[in-house]
Amino acid sequence: MANDAHWWANADITADIYASMKRKEEQHIVFVGQSPQLHLRRYLVDWMAILCEKFEIDRHVLHLAVYMLDRFMDRYAIVQESQLHLLAFTCLQISTKFEEREEKVSKLSTYHGQSTITSANKEDYLQMELLLLQFFDWNITAPSAAHFLGYFLTEASGKCEKSFRNDYRDDCSEYSNVYMHKYTNYFLEISLQDHAFSFAKPSLIAASCIAASRVCLQLSPTWTAGLTKITQYKWEHIGPYIERMLRTHDVDEKAAKLQSKEKTNYSSEKTISYCGEAAVSYSRAL
Amino acid sequence: MEVKSESRNYSVMSEIGTGAYGTVYKARDCESGKVVALKKVRLHTGEEGIPMSTLREIGLLKHLGQLEPQNIVRLLDVCYGGISGNNEMNLTLVFEYIDMDLSTYLDRCPSPGLEPSKIKELAHQLVSGVDFLHSHRIIHRDLKPQNILVNCDGHLKLADFGLARVYGFQMALTSVVVTLWYRAPEVLLQSQYATPVDLWSVGCIFAELFRRKPLFCGTSDVDQLYKIFDVIGLPLEEDWPEVSLPWSSFRPSPPRPLKLYVSDICPQGLDLLQRLLCFTPADRLTATQALAHGYFRDDTASPSSASSEASSSSQSSAEGDSQGSNPELVCR
Structure with a gap:
């Protein structure tokens, strides 16, 4: 991206975008840190970071995914560890679909062996996706x-x-x-x-x-x-x-x-x- | 057929059209009686969850909707239908209903075409919509008359955000999007691209407002480039980006006057068009710059200046009172 690295730098939209991000940040859902599984969070975040590295996913995606994970865990107690994995994975997948280039959005089957996602529980995945999106009221443009x-x-x-x-x-x-x-x-x-x-x-x-x-x-x-x-x-x-x-x-x-x-x-x-x-x-x- | 959401019921009146990932219906909100457009997306539980285009469209419109933009279609509601016997579920996007798309609007316009003041009004709304998107970190990437909606009263709104995406500060985009005829050269050349692609599309659509037919109708990526260079001329070799298609594969051609293709355009409009149809993305006007262009300023600043445009003098004298004097009118 050498030639285009600063394609926007002279553009007058920079200030507008910054203002829009600042405004958006004020509307972020507040993090309370009250999840009973908070001790597992670090492990989940590391796992998500490893997936991002492996599949060369942009760091903006990871940040958005962790934002979603934190807020969701704050308000829903998920007891089973496999469910927590599904949650972390779904956060990452939603975030990738939203922020990444099209070609970086992998099929679920790509992640076989990386997670608990198998064709048998694609339905669980869809349900989790919907639950998450409803929780955020589909408002997933959170600047990180x-x-x-x-x-x-x-x-x-x-x-x-x-x-x-x-x-x-x-x-x-x-x-x-x-x-x-x-x-x-x-x-x-x-x-x-x-x-x-x-x-x-x-x-x-x-x-x-x-x-x-x-x-x-x-x-x-x-x-x-x-x-x-x-x-x-x-x-x-x-x-x-x-x-x-x-x-x-x-x-x-x-x-x-x-x-x-x-x-x-x-x-x-x-x-x-x-x-x-x-x-x-x-x-x-x- | 009825669609229910937690809060509202909608009764379908007629089918509007079928897109790549669902059907669009005209419907009535049973409670308020308001006419809405329903976009039904079918989800199969065995597939990849919610399609990326749907996720982006809803996410972006939710993000923008809170700001009540003037020139962006409003997403009113999202409804879920439960999983049926065949493992399918429905997701219904409820939009405000807008009479027609710009393509239909232009088709229905009788000869000799739109009045210059009407074109200016539509173009201003189009650029305002794009400016709003860009300043909120969104590139539309698929602007075309079919994705631009126009009400009977001439209010224009951008729609169909299935291909739109957010962009970062240090991020350039690749991969191909946008319907062929409105694609910017850098997209056709598979070079990296950013917000300027939308301004190229705006340029093509601006010309189409005068012509009532598309400006560059290529049949393939390369043919589209031929058609573009036939008009704007082959760029200098030093301006050619690092792409697989070599500069030498195009025959040298000098730029031709755009006036030949858009005959009814006024000098200011022509200047704006030229600055939008620039080969080098960095030289292309940004949406904000386009809004500040003299074309949008001159007849709003003083009603008399519009009539100084030779080509539009006859129409503007008839239209002058209703449009010329009030800058607010243009973007309402």
Whole structure:
């Protein structure tokens, strides 16, 4: 999509779309986090993410699917685990049908072996689909953090906000943009895994992903006036979410370190331990 | 035949037509007496759940309906019929009833065709509808006279969202859609495309409002491109996108004056048409830009300016009082 990547960037509709997404986000069904199966949520979300990766489904689809899953689980207690699988799968399938390119919408049979869906219970699937759609009153255009992140990132880099890009060297901007996207995607994933982020507005999560990435990339200041303007969030809004994201990042990093140490000890060849992506990228950027 | 939903009953009056995935009926809301259009979609429990086109159509219209758009058909209700003996169930979409589609409207229009002010009014509503969709993250992708509905009083609404989809900020689309004659070159070339495809269709339909027959009637994808390049000229090689069909497979042809094909058009209208029928999507006007074009502004700003358009002077003097002076009239 190199040629068309910014087909809309000059278009005057960008502001309109953002306004429409902000309005829509206000109408989102509130997440309460009262599902008796909340402890199974992480497992379901991971499973959905694996399916998306396997079938190369866009992350916007996953975000919409998780939105649906959260709200539905909040209000319906589903005791059987197989039913929860069916629910997660149906959320993903509805979301794919709605958001993805036509050719990405797979037949149910494609997922054989991936889920409990077999031809024998296609009827259950249809019933679940209808139940979900009725629950949402067919209103399934819910902009997610992934949607907002796309907007914020393109706005920020489009406006060439100096401190958003690399402060050190001009020719690094492309390079640092790549890292920015890598990190924001990572934090976006974290925001799906932990249901604590489902309480917040998607635009707030998207803004926090950018700030957390800037912390990791050691871009200073972490939050600029330009970003405040683009996202409409101040530091005090995003602070608690960044903290939570970075805590998870630390845990992930420690786990990675431990893993690589174990490997090193086992092979007893290299003494350099894995120092984490943040440090690597930072030193390269310098 | 009766269709029931939780809240309302509808009695079918007549069949309007059959589409790819269901039948459309004219019906009456038994409670309010209002005439509605019912689109019945048959679901087989052994299949893939709700068809993607139905899911998108309902989802998008539900999304837009809350905003009460002027130029988008209103979805009033969705009814479910239980599973019958043959494992089938019905989903019925209840729409507001609109007298006819634009294709019928143009067919019924007596010679010498629509008055310039009427064309402007319809074109403005068409572009407004598209502008509304685009600013809500929706590309229609199948705009054609058959999907555009017109009431007897000339109120125009876009319909048939079975192919429409939402788009993301960093997402370009591929795969082929839109009825051949209204397809943009980038779709015919199987290049990536986005919102500009709808504006190409708008251009074709705008020309058709004057001509009362389609502008480019190709018989295949390649023939459609030949027909387009015959008129707008073969684009420069450097403007050719990276697609499998090479630029060299088309013979060089200079652009011909659009006026030859749309003879009754005024200079401002011609300029608008030219800017819509641009080969390069990025050069094509956006819906918002089209709405700001002089064609829509000049006779609404001052009633006298309409009569300065040489080709339309005779009609506009007769029509001037009712249309020319009030900008609100155009988009109501």
